[in-house]
Amino acid sequence: MKIQxxxxxxxxxxxxxxxxxxxxxxxxxxxxxxxxxxYQEQLNHILVRHEQGATHAAQGYARxxxxxxxxxxxxGPGATNLITGIADAQIDSTPLVCITGQxxxxxxxxxxxxxxxxxxxxxxxxxxxxxxxxxxxIPKILAKAFFIAKSGRPGPVLIDITKDAQFELMDFSYSKHxxxxxxxxxxxxxxxTIDNAVELINSAKKPFIVFGQGVILGNAEVxxxxxxxxxxxxxxxxxxGLSALPTDHYLNVxxxxxxxxxxxxxxxxxxxxxLAIGMRFDDRVTGNLDYYAKQAQIIHFEIDPAEIDKNVIAxxxxxxxxxxxLPKVTQKINNNNHKKWLGKFRELNQIEYSKVIKNDxxxxxxxxxxxxxINEINLATNGEAIIVTDxxxxxxxxxxxxxxxxxxxxxxSGGLGTMGFALPAAIGAKMGAPSREVIAIIGDGGFxxxxxELGTIFQTGVPIKIVVLNNDFLGMVRQWQQLFFDSxxxxxxxxxxxxxxxxxxxxxxxxxxxxxxxxxxxxxKMVKSTKPYFLEVIVEKExxxxxxxxxxxxxxxxxxx
Amino acid sequence: MKDKEKYTVSIxxxxxxxxxxxxxxxxxxxxxxxxxxxxSPSEINDIYRxxxxxxxxxxxxxxxxxxxxxxxxxxxxxxxxDQETIFQESALYKVKSKSLFEERHIQNIIxxxxxxxxxxSPKFFVIEKTGFREDTEKLYNDLxxxxxxxxxxSGRISVTKEPMKITEIxxxxxxx
Numbered sequence: 001m002k003i004q005x006x007x008x009x010x011x012x013x014x015x016x017x018x019x020x021x022x023x024x025x026x027x028x029x030x031x032x033x034x035x036x037x038x039y040q041e042q043l044n045h046i047l048v049r050h051e052q053g054a055t056h057a058a059q060g061y062a063r064x065x066x067x068x069x070x071x072x073x074x075x076g077p078g079a080t081n082l083i084t085g086i087a088d089a090q091i092d093s094t095p096l097v098c099i100t101g102q103x104x105x106x107x108x109x110x111x112x113x114x115x116x117x118x119x120x121x122x123x124x125x126x127x128x129x130x131x132x133x134x135x136x137x138i139p140k141i142l143a144k145a146f147f148i149a150k151s152g153r154p155g156p157v158l159i160d161i162t163k164d165a166q167f168e169l170m171d172f173s174y175s176k177h178x179x180x181x182x183x184x185x186x187x188x189x190x191x192x193t194i195d196n197a198v199e200l201i202n203s204a205k206k207p208f209i210v211f212g213q214g215v216i217l218g219n220a221e222v223x224x225x226x227x228x229x230x231x232x233x234x235x236x237x238x239x240x241g242l243s244a245l246p247t248d249h250y251l252n253v254x255x256x257x258x259x260x261x262x263x264x265x266x267x268x269x270x271x272x273x274x275l276a277i278g279m280r281f282d283d284r285v286t287g288n289l290d291y292y293a294k295q296a297q298i299i300h301f302e303i304d305p306a307e308i309d310k311n312v313i314a315x316x317x318x319x320x321x322x323x324x325x326l327p328k329v330t331q332k333i334n335n336n337n338h339k340k341w342l343g344k345f346r347e348l349n350q351i352e353y354s355k356v357i358k359n360d361x362x363x364x365x366x367x368x369x370x371x372x373x374i375n376e377i378n379l380a381t382n383g384e385a386i387i388v389t390d391x392x393x394x395x396x397x398x399x400x401x402x403x404x405x406x407x408x409x410x411x412x413s414g415g416l417g418t419m420g421f422a423l424p425a426a427i428g429a430k431m432g433a434p435s436r437e438v439i440a441i442i443g444d445g446g447f448x449x450x451x452x453e454l455g456t457i458f459q460t461g462v463p464i465k466i467v468v469l470n471n472d473f474l475g476m477v478r479q480w481q482q483l484f485f486d487s488x489x490x491x492x493x494x495x496x497x498x499x500x501x502x503x504x505x506x507x508x509x510x511x512x513x514x515x516x517x518x519x520x521x522x523x524x525k526m527v528k529s530t531k532p533y534f535l536e537v538i539v540e541k542e543x544x545x546x547x548x549x550x551x552x553x554x555x556x557x558x559x560x561x
Numbered sequence: 562m563k564d565k566e567k568y569t570v571s572i573x574x575x576x577x578x579x580x581x582x583x584x585x586x587x588x589x590x591x592x593x594x595x596x597x598x599x600x601s602p603s604e605i606n607d608i609y610r611x612x613x614x615x616x617x618x619x620x621x622x623x624x625x626x627x628x629x630x631x632x633x634x635x636x637x638x639x640x641x642x643d644q645e646t647i648f649q650e651s652a653l654y655k656v657k658s659k660s661l662f663e664e665r666h667i668q669n670i671i672x673x674x675x676x677x678x679x680x681x682s683p684k685f686f687v688i689e690k691t692g693f694r695e696d697t698e699k700l701y702n703d704l705x706x707x708x709x710x711x712x713x714x715s716g717r718i719s720v721t722k723e724p725m726k727i728t729e730i731x732x733x734x735x736x737x
Binding site for chain 1: 578583590627628631
């Protein structure tokens with residue numbers, strides 16, 4: 001029996017075990033929505049309030065579940081509204097399949113109504129993209145899309161389908177994609193590199209690990225833990241590596257990078273061996289490359305060949321999925337501990353504690369600090385929650401102070417730094433991990449970039465918790481203005497609306513707190529709620545995030561104030 | 562650090578719509594100007610070969626190559642110096658027929674340059690010259706004073722002195 005291309009698309013999604021998609025209908029995608037109507041039982045479509053929200057929700061879903069996130073939109077503005085989320089997914093290696101409608105193939109290139117060259121626009125920010133003009137292409141291309149999105153270093157794929165292809169009748173059959181002659185998702189390490197790494201690790205006196213999201217994307221948390229416990233090497237995380245190793249693990253020495261911890265940043269320039277595991281030496285991690293770990297030998301464990309020697313030259317590069325490569329190294333290395341060296345991290349952590357952390361978590365000032373809010377959330381959730389953060393000061397504070405017991409628990413926009421990410425991403429995160437508590441922590445600026453997704457929360461009833469840390473400023477930009485632009489606060493102060501009233505307008509239970517004495521109680525009330533909950537916390541207006549590596553400085557010149 | 566040098570980039574890829582866009586986007590992203598570009602079938606059925614000439618530092622071209630290879634539909638990419646390749650460009654020169662008969666010197670220019678006359682008509686004639694950039698440029702400079710109606714030069718085409726081993730790459734391909 002012949003079916004329409006639009007129905008074939010739905011069947012493809014079901015074949016790939018997709019049960020939730022995020023989207024927004026419109027002219028050029030209407031046949032697909034019409035087919036969706038008949039599959040509502042099997043395929044839950046979440047109607048977002050803006051297509052950007054669809055991509056971020058799909059990202060949140062992908063990152064909490066480990067599955068591919070799916071977003072769908074119409075042509076023209078629907079498609080272009082996906083772009084920010086696609087760019088975010090590309091730089092943060094999130095597997096997405098985005099489906100866009102397109103004008104009928106006979107109109108392509110004619111500047112038809114709601115026509116835009118989404119293939120051209122999305123090319124530099126997708127792992128792969130393709131325009132379907134015939135219904136018969138749909139199964140093969142969708143299978144290829146899912147294969148590419150989730151294999152190797154994951155990333156976003158965009159499939160553009162002309163309206164006539166959605167209507168066209170075809171014979172449906174589906175088989176999953178297995179391989180492509182031009183694409184190697186599972187590269188293998190070169191001969192001897194494992195042995196070379198083992199030798200360096202065994203002879204290192206002050207080895208140091210920086211790990212990233214590769215540990216999470218490779219499902220290699222156990223392999224990673226086995227490796228560090230046998231080698232006894234102090235391990236620091238990049239922002240996207242957060243939660244791959246429990247916060248209280250004895251070898252977890254904190255975060256590297258611009259607002260990372262004092263110890264791991266300073267000691268990057270003292271270690272004799274730096275092991276980069278599933279991370280890509282982003283400039284926010286390395287500071288000035290001319291002064292980055294120059295004294296150290298470098299071993300880079302990486303699945304993407306294009307990342308090797310891109311920013312930092314590796315002495316030994318171990319290509320491949322760390323789930324396979326790490327155990328080979330673990331097996332051959334000596335049992336070791338680096339007590340004295342680990343002690344240096346503890347010492348520097350004490351300095352950071354007395355100069356920064358203590359004041360952040362237990363402030364003497366009257367106004368609430370962002371850090372103490374995070375601390376109360378930790379106490380209320382015992383480190384079991386998924387924390388979704390937006391971008392800015394609150395993000396740095398939340399990532400620095402949140403406690404995590406399990407992996408896939410921190411979801412944030414790292415590489416792209418997309419304000420507006422957290423609210424829709426939290427929706428997806430909760431749907432991807434329904435049994436877990438999901439708390440979105442957002443600044444007052446970012447909240448207003450995708451605030452319309454409160455409508456999605458109301459309509460679906462997805463029980464996420466939203467904490468807005470309100471300082472009436474675009475805080476991170478204000479901090480830079482204060483430090484590097486002589487306190488000229490150009491366009492960073494925000495006159496904000498009554499957020500609680502807005503949340504109430506969406507019938508979301510909400511409250512506001514500005515006094516320390518009520519903070520604990522409100523957070524407990526929020527966490528106990530089984531429904532969506534909005535909490536606005538009025539925090540100190542001009543708090544600064546430290547430590548900080550100023551742009552262009554070496555990691556070891558990190559400032560504590 | 563070494564200075565900029567001219568490199569010939571050879572890319573073996575599937576012949577799919579949009580791939581050229583994807584490849585040129587990588588140069589665009591790094592603010593690199595492409596000196597010349599050519600695409601054609603390769604020695605292997607169904608596989609296309611792009612030849613791109615750029616002038617960059619070697620450490621940069623190496624990164625560009627791996628970012629090109631990262632593209633799903635690219636099978637392999639290489640870069641070579643002029644010394645490592647045999648390369649040619651083609652040029653066409655359209656000249657008024659009148660000058661061929663009135664300016665005797667033109668006939669000598671054509672003869673000495675070993676250029677080929679492709680077509681002659683009462684109004685114009687077309688000369689073709691294949692060679693190095695200097696050769697086609699010299700002929701351009703020699704003919705220009707007599708009035709060129711049109712001039713066009715192709716992108717560089719190039720083969721390497723060493724074997725390319727694409728078949729081997731395809732044979733050990735990622736088919737499980």
